[in-house]
Amino acid sequence: MNQWWKEVAAVDRFFVAVNEVRPPFVIQLMLEGDGDLDPDLLDQALERAAAVNPGCTLKLVEEPDTEPRWVLGPVPTLTVLDEPDFEGQHGDAAPFLMWPIDCKSGPSCELLWVRGKHKRYLIFRAAHAVMDGQGTVLWVKDVLRALRGEHPIGHPSTATVDQLIRDLDSPRRPYPKPDALHPFAPGDPKAPPTFHWRRIVLDRPLDPLASGRIAVALAERARKGREGLVRINLPTDLRTHNPHERTTGNYFNSLFLEVPPGATPDGMALKIIQLLYKKEGTKSVGIYSADEIGSLAAFRVKTFWDLNHLHDSGLYAFSATLSHLGVLQGPELSGGGFTATGGFFVPLVGDSGCVVSLNGFDEHTEAAVGLSARFTGQGQLEELEALIRRALQ
Numbered sequence: 509m510n511q512w513w514k515e516v517a518a519v520d521r522f523f524v525a526v527n528e529v530r531p532p533f534v535i536q537l538m539l540e541g542d543g544d545l546d547p548d549l550l551d552q553a554l555e556r557a558a559a560v561n562p563g564c565t566l567k568l569v570e571e572p573d574t575e576p577r578w579v580l581g582p583v584p585t586l587t588v589l590d591e592p593d594f595e596g597q598h599g600d601a602a603p604f605l606m607w608p609i610d611c612k613s614g615p616s617c618e619l620l621w622v623r624g625k626h627k628r629y630l631i632f633r634a635a636h637a638v639m640d641g642q643g644t645v646l647w648v649k650d651v652l653r654a655l656r657g658e659h660p661i662g663h664p665s666t667a668t669v670d671q672l673i674r675d676l677d678s679p680r681r682p683y684p685k686p687d688a689l690h691p692f693a694p695g696d697p698k699a700p701p702t703f704h705w706r707r708i709v710l711d712r713p714l715d716p717l718a719s720g721r722i723a724v725a726l727a728e729r730a731r732k733g734r735e736g737l738v739r740i741n742l743p744t745d746l747r748t749h750n751p752h753e754r755t756t757g758n759y760f761n762s763l764f765l766e767v768p769p770g771a772t773p774d775g776m777a778l779k780i781i782q783l784l785y786k787k788e789g790t791k792s793v794g795i796y797s798a799d800e801i802g803s804l805a806a807f808r809v810k811t812f813w814d815l816n817h818l819h820d821s822g823l824y825a826f827s828a829t830l831s832h833l834g835v836l837q838g839p840e841l842s843g844g845g846f847t848a849t850g851g852f853f854v855p856l857v858g859d860s861g862c863v864v865s866l867n868g869f870d871e872h873t874e875a876a877v878g879l880s881a882r883f884t885g886q887g888q889l890e891e892l893e894a895l896i897r898r899a900l901q
Contacts, residue, residue: 512562512666513577513579513666514563514566514579515575515577515578515668515671516568516575516577516804517668517669517757517758518670519669519760520578520638520757520758521576522807522811523635523636524611524637524804524807524808525804525808525811525812526636527608527635527636529808529811529812529815530815530857531609532607532608532609532857533635533636533637534609534635534856535633535634535635535636535641535644535853536631536853537632537641537644537645537648537851537852537853538631538632538851539631539632539648539841539848539850540628540629540850540851541627541628541629541630541842541846541847541848541850542628542847543845543846543847544623544846545621545630545844545845547621550619550621550655550844552654553651553843554586554619554654556654556660557647557653557654558584560661560662561646561650561660561663561664562664563639563643563647563755563756564583564634564638564756565580565581565582565583565614565615565616566578566611566614567580567611567612567613567616568611568612578638581614581615581616582614582615583615584615584617584619585619586621587619587621588620589604589620590623591604591624592623592625594622594624594629595624595625595627596707596850597707599704599705600704604622605631605854609633611635611637611638616635616638617632617635617639618632619631619651620633627849628846632644634647636856638756638757638758640743640745640757640758640759640760641833641853641865642745642759642760642834643756643759645836646663646754646756647756648841649661649841650662652840652842652843655843655846663756664754665754667755667757668757668758669746669757672749672759672790673790673792675750676787676790678787678791679791680791680792681788681793682793683793683825684739684764684825685825686823686824687736687737688737688738688739688824688827689730689731689734689827690822690823690860690861690862691726691729691861691862691892692879692883692888692891692892693822693883695822695880695883696883696885699880699881699882699883701859703855703858703879703880704878704881704884705855705863705879705889706877706889706892706893707852707874707875708874708893708896708900709850709874709875710897711872712871712873713868713871713873714868714873716777717773717777718832718866718873718899718900719742719777719780719830719832720772720773720775720777720778720779720780721773721899721900722864722866722896722900723740723765723773724767724771724772724773724899725896725899726740726827726828726895727767727827729891730827735769736823738766738767738827739765739766739767739825739827740765740767740826740828740829740830741762741763741828741830742763742780742830742831743760743761743762743829743831744760744761744762744763744784745759746760746761746789747759749790761790761791761793762789763783763788764788764826765779815859818859824860824861825860826860826861827861828861828862828863828864829858829863829864830864830866831853832867833853833866833867834867834868835869836867836868837870848869850869850872850874851869852865852867852869852874852875852876853867853876854876855877855878856878857878858878859880860880862877862878863877863879864876864877864878864896875896877892877893
């Protein structure tokens with residue numbers, strides 16, 4: 509195990525750069541529930557899960573004249589917080605959700621045990637450079653297995669999405685041009701570089717047409733009083749293309765869903781199925797391609813340039829990013845005296861399009877919506893929340 513190391517894939521390099529320029533670029537899976545936990549038992553569960561999930565212990569090594577690599581670093585840490593005013597509905601007055609994670613020193617993953625007034629929260633945080641959403645779920649399930657006294661499954665693979673896409677030998681795709689409308693443009697160029705989000709919970713199972721409904725709702729808002737292109741970024745898990753590789757790392761690609769005027773939720777849901785059937789998600793694309801920009805230094809420079817000029821035209825590569833994380837099961841995410849009653853992903857910090865995370869939890873629907881402060885000065889975040897809530901009803 510001491511010799512374990514892993515290549516830094518192209519998407520990892522991009523996320524390392526984003527995390528340095530606009531921190532924290534961190535996956536955050538928040539489990540809400542009841543019951544108290546022994547911090548010592550939580551620490552032990554983290555260590556047991558880390559022993560068979562090296563992806564939660566990574567740190568970045570950069571040396572002259574060699575390619576950067578991931579090596580084993582610190583085990584995820586536990587922080588216990590008493591936050592009587594925190595209710596898990598938004599990020600206001602929750603500075604712990606904005607704590608940075610340094611991929612060079614580690615730990616690159618951590619766990620917060622937050623004791624609110626009425627509920628308890630397990631918040632699993634992972635630098636997106638080392639994990640994607642589904643990888644985070646795999647790690648979290650192993651931590652909860654360990655907490656219940658079961659054996660963690662383990663996900664020790666060093667496989668990367670670059671390797672998978674090369675092996676599949678799919679055609680390339682260009683990265684989209686910045687030609688898409690923002691649903692809440694124009695923005696305020698003087699706004700601070702902050703990000704705001706809200707949680708939505710519906711007492712109904714996750715609708716199979718939910719992604720189509722959200723896409724259409726966002727497109728209609730973007731075209732309010734104007735014409736133009738609407739494009740949704742759909743991160744897509746690729747583990748089904750290589751099920752023998754058990755990895756918590758970034759093993760995904762993106763589908764690009766263009767929503768034409770007059771589109772219907774049924775039509776857009778079908779379009780997503782067609783894109784998956786055509787294996788669009790297996791095609792190498794632009795900045796996520798190892799062949800496009802090789803070095804981490806180049807990614808840093810490009811990311812810094814792109815983010816500083818992001819709003820020049822008022823158009824963007826994506827109108828929104830919609831992450832569909834499937835259905836989470838409460839019993840798999842409970843243990844040690846903690847019973848999970850809800851769970852969702854805090855939207856990733858973003859500077860441009862809307863960010864929507866979507867998942868089911870047992871028999872109800874969870875979503876969270878986020879916007880850059882550039883677009884939130886006149887009630888836009890509240891409007892986005894209401895728009896997505898209506899789309900999911």
